[in-house]
Amino acid sequence: MPVPPTTSSDPPAVRLVDVARRRGERMVLRDLTLELPAGGTLALLGSNGAGKSTLLRVLAGLMRPSAGTCEVLGCSLPKQRAALRGRVGYLAHEPMLYRDLTVRENLVHRARLLRVPEARVDALLVATGLEKRAAFPVHALSRGLTQRTSAAIALLGDPELLLLDEPLANLDPTASERLDALLAARPEPIADGAPAVAGRASRSRVIAGHDPDAALAAADLVLGLQAGRPVLLATPDRIGDAEIGALYR
Amino acid sequence: MSAWLHDVRTLLALEWRRERRTPQVLPAMTLFSIGVFVAFRFGLQDGSVAGPLAAGILLVTTLLAALLGIGRLWAAEEDEGGLDGFRLTPVPASALVAAKALALWTFLVALHLIAVPAFAFLLLSDGLAAGSILPLIGAVLLCDLGIAFAGTLVGAVAAAARSRELLVPLMAVPLLIPLVAIASEVLAPLLTGSGSGASPVTEGRWWLALALYDGVFLLVCWSVSDGIVED
Numbered sequence: 001m002p003v004p005p006t007t008s009s010d011p012p013a014v015r016l017v018d019v020a021r022r023r024g025e026r027m028v029l030r031d032l033t034l035e036l037p038a039g040g041t042l043a044l045l046g047s048n049g050a051g052k053s054t055l056l057r058v059l060a061g062l063m064r065p066s067a068g069t070c071e072v073l074g075c076s077l078p079k080q081r082a083a084l085r086g087r088v089g090y091l092a093h094e095p096m097l098y099r100d101l102t103v104r105e106n107l108v109h110r111a112r113l114l115r116v117p118e119a120r121v122d123a124l125l126v127a128t129g130l131e132k133r134a135a136f137p138v139h140a141l142s143r144g145l146t147q148r149t150s151a152a153i154a155l156l157g158d159p160e161l162l163l164l165d166e167p168l169a170n171l172d173p174t175a176s177e178r179l180d181a182l183l184a185a186r187p188e189p190i191a192d193g194a195p196a197v198a199g200r201a202s203r204s205r206v207i208a209g210h211d212p213d214a215a216l217a218a219a220d221l222v223l224g225l226q227a228g229r230p231v232l233l234a235t236p237d238r239i240g241d242a243e244i245g246a247l248y249r
Numbered sequence: 250m251s252a253w254l255h256d257v258r259t260l261l262a263l264e265w266r267r268e269r270r271t272p273q274v275l276p277a278m279t280l281f282s283i284g285v286f287v288a289f290r291f292g293l294q295d296g297s298v299a300g301p302l303a304a305g306i307l308l309v310t311t312l313l314a315a316l317l318g319i320g321r322l323w324a325a326e327e328d329e330g331g332l333d334g335f336r337l338t339p340v341p342a343s344a345l346v347a348a349k350a351l352a353l354w355t356f357l358v359a360l361h362l363i364a365v366p367a368f369a370f371l372l373l374s375d376g377l378a379a380g381s382i383l384p385l386i387g388a389v390l391l392c393d394l395g396i397a398f399a400g401t402l403v404g405a406v407a408a409a410a411r412s413r414e415l416l417v418p419l420m421a422v423p424l425l426i427p428l429v430a431i432a433s434e435v436l437a438p439l440l441t442g443s444g445s446g447a448s449p450v451t452e453g454r455w456w457l458a459l460a461l462y463d464g465v466f467l468l469v470c471w472s473v474s475d476g477i478v479e480d
Contacts, residue, residue: 062333078479086339096330096337098263100271112259113338115252137270153334 010038011074013161013204014059019068021054021228028054029228032068036204036221038160041185043219043236044208047248051228052208053093056163059206060090073160073204086114089159091167091183095150097138103149104134107156114157124152127182129175143170151179161204168209185218212244256340260348265355267325274321274356278314282364285310286371297374304436307368308392308429311357312422314364318356319400320417322349323408332478342478346401346470353404354397361389373440381439388439391459392432398466399424405477431458 014036021029029051036042044052057063059072061081070077075084090096097106107121125131128148138146147170154162167183168176181187185202209215215222216236224232224247232243268274289306290296298306326332335345365385369377377385400421407416434455 060337062336081479082339082341085337088337090333090337092330092333094330096334098267098325098331099329100267101263105266109259109263110334110338113256113335113340115339157338 012036012071013038013040013073014042014206015069015071017069019058019065019070021051021058021063022066023054027228029058029065029225032223032230034221034223034230034233036206038073039185039202039204040220041205041207041218043215043222044206044225045210045212045215045222045232045244045247046225049227050225052225053165054228055225056090056092056165056206056208059161060088060163061085062090086157087159088161088163089154089157090163091147091150091154091165093165095138095146096153097146097149099139100137102135102137103130103141103145106138106149107152110153111156116156116158120156124155127178128152129178144172144175147171148175148179151183155182159203161206164205164207164209166209167207168214253341253344256344257348257351260340260345261351261355264348264352268356274318275359277317278356278360279363281317282310282314282360283367285313286364286368290371293372296372298372298440299375300441301433301437303373303440304433305429306372307365307436307440308432310364310368311361311392312396312425312429314360315353315357315396315400315425316418316421318353319404319421320407320414322353322401322404324413327408327413336478341474343471343474345478346405346474349404350397350401350470353400354393357393357396358390361393365389375441377439378441381441385436385439388432388435388456388459391456391463392428392435395428395432395459395463395466396425398463398470399428401470402466402473402477428459428462431455431462435459 012035014034016032016034019029019032020027032055034042044055046052054063058065058070058077061072061075061077061084064078072084073087075081077084098109101109104121104125107124108118111118111121122131125134128151130145130148130152133141133145136145138149141149147167151167154164162183164183168179171179183205185205205218207215207218216239219236222232222234222236222239223230224243226247232239232247234243286306289298323332326335403417403421403424407413407420410416434452
């Protein structure tokens with residue numbers, strides 16, 4: 001898959017130079033250097049504890065890099081993280097939802113903070129197939145429905161960059177197909193009539209997961225992590241079974 | 250500024266919606282306060298207090314009840330990922346801190362709507378002088394404001410720690426002792442009872458000190474709000 005064309009005025013979606021993150025005495029990320037062009041998709045692969053979720057949190061501006069240069073959508077982190085806010089959609093491993101509130105209340109609350117019209121909430125409820133569960137409290141939802149709610153929230157602000165941590169985990173095949181289409185780099189417009197990626201050819205994505213085939217099919221660039229270190233950084237056409245096998249050995 | 254106020258209102262509404270949906274803080278604080286007043290009613294045998302002793306009982310009970318609210322104030326932000334969700338929005342950190350402080354303040358005011366009449370009924374056998382009621386309301390509101398600002402800070406710091414339940418009282422009580430001391434000076438003359446004949450007067454400097462305490466913690470809350478919300 002070719003990397004989407006970018007104009008010279010577009011800053012890279014992600015630019016990392018020697019980025020490291022320390023947790024206590026342990027380095028959970030180190031020596032990360034890469035550039036993801038605007039509109040591109042980066043797939044993160046690696047076994048459990050390799051540092052994928054930590055890297056997503058750093059890119060979301062939720063965690064400071066301990067060293068190196070980290071730029072997301074042209075914002076240098078952590079210094080300019082205020083400028084990044086509202087431009088990134090993050091579907092985390094743990095849902096960022098208030099358990100006592102209903103699905104709709106969670107979406108409406110976040111929409112108000114993102115200055116997004118409530119019509120988009122209704123459109124996303126339909127698009128994610130949650131319209132019949134909108135009045136359910138989050139604590140009463142299954143893992144799959146919670147995941148769909150989190151995805152709807154990640155898409156609320158029509159983000160320029162989507163950070164997705166195992167986005168299709170816990171989903172049944174129908175929901176998986178539906179969410180996959182919504183989270184695509186060039187999604188179809190949802191029911192509110194607004195284009196899904198307003199004013200842009202496509203949105204940038206960083207996707208962490210454990211399905212190498214899906215990652216290679218969706219990505220423009222693949223980063224393989226082992227114990228926080230990059231051991232693989234290449235375009236999908238240069239990655240074979242041997243490289244994938246070595247990553248999980 | 251209007252966007253900031255809109256954000257504060259949205260975040261404050263969330264606090265009250267969650268409290269209405271799953272009542273936790275208000276029932277706990279109210280039951281605790283009334284339980285303490287009943288305990289004093291029987292523990293003091295004649296069950297009647299006035300002046301500094303009355304002020305002390307009311308304030309210490311308020312302080313201890315507030316610890317319950319402070320402990321829960323930031324719990325959902327840490328336990329349910331609410332803080333991470335907030336940090337992905339363009340809303341300034343000061344709006345969240347302001348909303349948390351306002352939420353705690355309004356919880357305390359709601360508590361006192363029930364607890365102060367219960368206190369008067371159970372422990373003030375002489376009742377309240379008519380001239381004391383408005384100053385008493387003002388003093389309680391100012392006292393609650395101080396607890397809300399200091400409590401918001403303490404709650405935020407404690408929420409990030411594993412031993413949140415231990416940290417809240419250990420940090421909050423020392424911070425709130427000056428407030429209890431000042432508020433006691435304000436309240437004691439107001440709680441002398443209607444039978445004393447004297448017109449209740451609190452020295453102006455204690456009102457000033459109470460307002461100053463609130464002002465200092467308001468400024469501290471404002472200035473450290475980014476640090477509270479960021480990692």
